[in-house]
Amino acid sequence: xxxxxxxxxxxxxxxxxxxxxxxxxxxxxxxxxxxxxxxxxxxxxxxxxxxxxxxxxxxxxxxxxxxxxxxxxxxxxxxxxxxxxxxxxxxxxxxxxxxxxxxxxxxxxxxxxxxxxxxxxxxxxxxxxxxxxxxxxxxxxxxxxxxxxxxxxxxxxxxxxxxxxxxxxxxxxxxxxxxxxxxxxxxxxxxxxxxxxxxxxxxxxxxxxxxxxxxxxxxxxxxxxxxxxxxxxxxxxxxxxxxxxxxxxxxxxxxxxxxxxxxxxxxxxxxxxxxxxxxxxxxxxxxxxxxxxxxxxxxxxxxxxxxxxxxxxxxxxxxxxxxxxxxxxxxxxxxxxxxxxxxxxxxxxxxxxxxxxxxxxxxxxxxxxxxx
Numbered sequence: 001x002x003x004x005x006x007x008x009x010x011x012x013x014x015x016x017x018x019x020x021x022x023x024x025x026x027x028x029x030x031x032x033x034x035x036x037x038x039x040x041x042x043x044x045x046x047x048x049x050x051x052x053x054x055x056x057x058x059x060x061x062x063x064x065x066x067x068x069x070x071x072x073x074x075x076x077x078x079x080x081x082x083x084x085x086x087x088x089x090x091x092x093x094x095x096x097x098x099x100x101x102x103x104x105x106x107x108x109x110x111x112x113x114x115x116x117x118x119x120x121x122x123x124x125x126x127x128x129x130x131x132x133x134x135x136x137x138x139x140x141x142x143x144x145x146x147x148x149x150x151x152x153x154x155x156x157x158x159x160x161x162x163x164x165x166x167x168x169x170x171x172x173x174x175x176x177x178x179x180x181x182x183x184x185x186x187x188x189x190x191x192x193x194x195x196x197x198x199x200x201x202x203x204x205x206x207x208x209x210x211x212x213x214x215x216x217x218x219x220x221x222x223x224x225x226x227x228x229x230x231x232x233x234x235x236x237x238x239x240x241x242x243x244x245x246x247x248x249x250x251x252x253x254x255x256x257x258x259x260x261x262x263x264x265x266x267x268x269x270x271x272x273x274x275x276x277x278x279x280x281x282x283x284x285x286x287x288x289x290x291x292x293x294x295x296x297x298x299x300x301x302x303x304x305x306x307x308x309x310x311x312x313x314x315x316x317x318x319x320x321x322x323x324x325x326x327x328x329x330x331x332x333x334x335x336x337x338x339x340x341x342x343x344x345x346x347x348x349x350x351x352x353x354x355x356x357x358x359x360x361x362x363x364x365x366x367x368x369x370x371x372x
Contacts, residue, residue, distance in 0.1 A: 001009040003071055003075075004034075005033075005034075005125060006074075006081060007064070007067045007068055007071050008032070008033040008034045008037060008067070008084050009033055009081070009102060010067040010070050010071070010081065010102065010207065011037060011058055011060075011063040011064045011066070011067035012033040012037075012063075012101075013066065013083075013100065013101050013102035013205075014038055014063050014066060014207065015054050015055055015060075015063055016053075017054070017271060018054075018101060019097065019099065019100070019101065020084055020093075020094065020096075020097065020099055020101055020137055021097055022321055023084065023101045025048075026048060026365070027048050029048055030044070030047060030048070034347070035320065036060070037060050037061075037064050038116055040057070041056060041218065042059045042336075043272040045311070062170045066207065066209055067207075069209060070207045070208060070209065073181065073208045074104070077106070077180070077181075078106070079105070079106055079180055080104070080105045080106070080354060081102060081103075081104055081105075082103050082105065083101065083102050083261055084101040084102065085242065085344075088112070088114075089103075090111040090112055090227055091112055092112075092116065092226060092227055092228065092229070093223070093226050095226070095252060095253075096222065096226035096252050098118075098222055098227075099196040099222065099223065099226050100205035101348060102205065102221070103203055103204065103205050103223075104179070104180055104203070104204050104205070104207070105201050105202065105203050105204075106180050106196055106201065106202045107195065107199070107200055107201030107202055108169045108201065109148060109172070109173055109197060109199060109201035110146075111170075111173060111201065111227060112202070113146050113147060113148045113171070113336045114145075114146040115144050115146060115147040115148075115229065115295060116147070116148050116149070116150060116227055116228040116229050117140070117147065117148075117149050117150065117228055117229065117230055117231075117232060117289070117291075118149075118150045118224050118225060118227070118228040118230070118231040118232065118245065118249070119133065119137075119149055119150070119151050119157065119158075119231075119232050119234060119371070120151060120152065120157060120158065120221075120224065120231060120234070120241070120242040120246070121156060121158070121160040121231055121233060121234035121235040121236055121242050121267075122155025122156050122157060122234075122235045122236050122237060122240060122242060122267045122270075123154060123156035123157075123158075124156055124235075124267055125156040125157045125160060125234070125235055125267070126235060126265070126267060128261065128265075129156075129157055129160070129234045129235040129237070129259070129267070129346055130160050131155060132234055132259055133161050133164050133234055134160075134164050134167075134358040135285070135286075136232070136285065136286045137149060137161065137162075137164040137165055137167075137168050137170055137286075137288035137319070138167075138168050138299065139163070139285065139287065140168075140170060140286050141168040141169060142298070143168045143286060143287070143297045144295060144297065144298065145296060145298050146201075147170045147171070148170070148171045148172060149162075149165050149170055149171070149173070149238075150163055150172070150173045150174075150175060150224055150227050150228050150262055151172070151173075151174060151175070151224065152174065152175050152177070152217075152220060152221070152224055152241075153174040153175075153176060153183070153188050153191070153192060153202075154185075154217075154241075155185065156235075157242070158174075159188055159191060159340065161193060161234075162174060162191055162200075163191065165195075166191075166195065166198055166200075166372070169198075171198075171199050171200050171345040172200040172201075173200060173201045173202075173227065174192060174195055174200070174201075174202050174203065174204055175203045175204070175220055175223045175224045175227070176202060176203065176204040176206070176208065176220065176222040177204075177206070177212065177216035177217040177219070178204065178206050178212045178216060178331075179204060179206045179207050179208035179210050180202060180204055180208060180209075180338070181208035182212070184212055189273075195305050197342045201236065202227065203223065203227075205223060205329050208218075208357050211308075217241065218241065218244060220244040221241055221244050221248055222248050224245055225246075225248040225249040225252060225254060226248070226251070226252055226254075228253055228254060229254060229255065229293065230249070230255035230256065230257060230289065230293060231245055231246055231249040231254060231255070231256050231269070232257045232258070232259070232283060232289065233245075233246050233256070233257070233258040233271055233274065233280060234259050234271075235259065235261070235268060235270075235271065236267060236269075236270030236271055237266055237269060237270050238269045238270050238273060239270070240270060241272060242270065243270050243274065246258070246274060246279065246280060247279075247310045248266050251281060251312065255281070255292065255293065256274070256279060256281070256287070257280055257281050257282075257283040257284065257289055257292070258270075258271040258272075258274050258275050258280035258283065259271055259283055259284070260272055260284075260346075262274055262280055311356040311357070312348075313353075313356070313358070314342070314352075316345065316349045317349055317352060317353055319339055319341075319356075319360075320339070320346070320349050320350065320353060320359070321353070321369070323335060323338060323339060324359065324367065324368065324369045325369065329362060329366070329367065329369060330366065330367055330368050331365055332337065332347065332350070332365045332366075332367065333348075333365075335367070350367055358370055
C-alpha cells in the first residue's frame with residue numbers, strides 16, 4: 001500500500017470516536033481520508049455540518065503527525081495494517097458498530113477463518129479451568145479445520161488458552177490493549193513470540209505511541225468478542241472482564257457459552273449466573289459447542305469413499321443376503337442355525353458385507369440389509 005495513503009488512513013482511524021459508522025458518514029460527504037486532513041476547517045464544517053473539536057485544524061494536524069511517526073514503526077517492524085475497506089479486513093468486525101476501522105497485526109494468521117472462538121475467563125484460574133481449556137482445545141484441534149482461538153494474552157484463562165493452542169497446533173490470535181511496540185504483561189513476551197512464530201497473530205487497534213491505560217483493557221474486549229462466532233467463558237467471579245466480553249458478544253448477536261461449576265466456587269459464580277439467566281449456554285466439552293453452532297467436523301467434511309455400485313459377492317455372501325432379503329432383521333444365531341454354517345464363518349461373511357456396504361449391523365448382534 002502507498003505509504004501516503006496509509007498515513008492518512010492511520011490518522012483518520014486515530015480521530016477520537018472514529019468507528020465504522022462515523023467513518024462511513026464522513027466518507028459519504030468528503031472524497032477521501034486525505035481530504036479530511038487537507039480541507040480547511042470552515043469547508044469541512046460546512047460539508048459535514050459538524051462543529052466537533054475533531055474538525056479543528058490543529059487537532060487534525062496532530063493526528064497526521066502521529067500517523068507519520070507510526071509509519072516509521074510499521075515499516076521497521078513488519079507490522080501489517082488492515083483498513084475497514086480492505087478485502088482482508090476481518091469481516092466479523094464489520095458487523096460490530098463500535099469496532100475499530102483499522103487494526104495492526106503481527107503474524108500471518110487468517111482472522112477470517114471459517115470458525116473463530118473466543119476463550120475468556122478469570123485471571124485467577126483454577127486447575128478445573130485449566131483442565132477444561134486443555135481438553136477443549138485438544139478436541140477442537142481434532143474436530144475442526146480452519147479454526148482460530150482468540151483471547152487477550154492476560155494472566156489466567158487467557159494465557160492458558162494461548163498455550164494450549166501452541167501445544168495442539170491450533171492458530172491463535174492475542175488481542176492486545178496497547179500498541180505492538182510492547183507486551184503486557186511482560187512475563188508473556190515469550191508466549192507472544194511463540195504465537196507469532198507458530199502461525200498465530202497479535203492484534204491491536206492502538207498505535208505504538210499510545211500509553212497503556214486501564215480503560216484500554218475493557219475496550220480491547222470488544223475486539224475479542226467481535227472477531228468471533230462465539231465466546232466461551234471458562235471461569236469468572238460475579239464481576240469481571242470475561243463477563244463484559246460475554247455481554248459484548250451477545251450485543252453483536254454472537255453465541256455465548258459458559259462452563260458451569262460448584263456454587264461454592266468463587267470463580268464459577270459468574271458462569272453459573274449467566275447460565276441461569278439464559279445469557280449463556282451451558283458447555284462441558286468441545287462437542288457441546290460444535291453441535292450448538294451446527295459446525296461440521298473434519299470427519300463430516302471428509303469425502304466418503306465411493307462404494308461400488310454393484311460389488312462382487314461370494315457364494316457364502318449371497319446365502320446371507322438372500323436370507324436377509326426375506327427378513328427385516330436377523331440375529332447372528334438365527335442366521336447360523338438356518339444356514340447351517342459355523343458362527344465364525346457367518347461372522348466373517350457379515351463383516352465383509354458391512355465393508356461392501358450391503359449389510360448394516362444393529363445393536364444386539366442383529367443385522368439387516370443396508371438401505372440404498
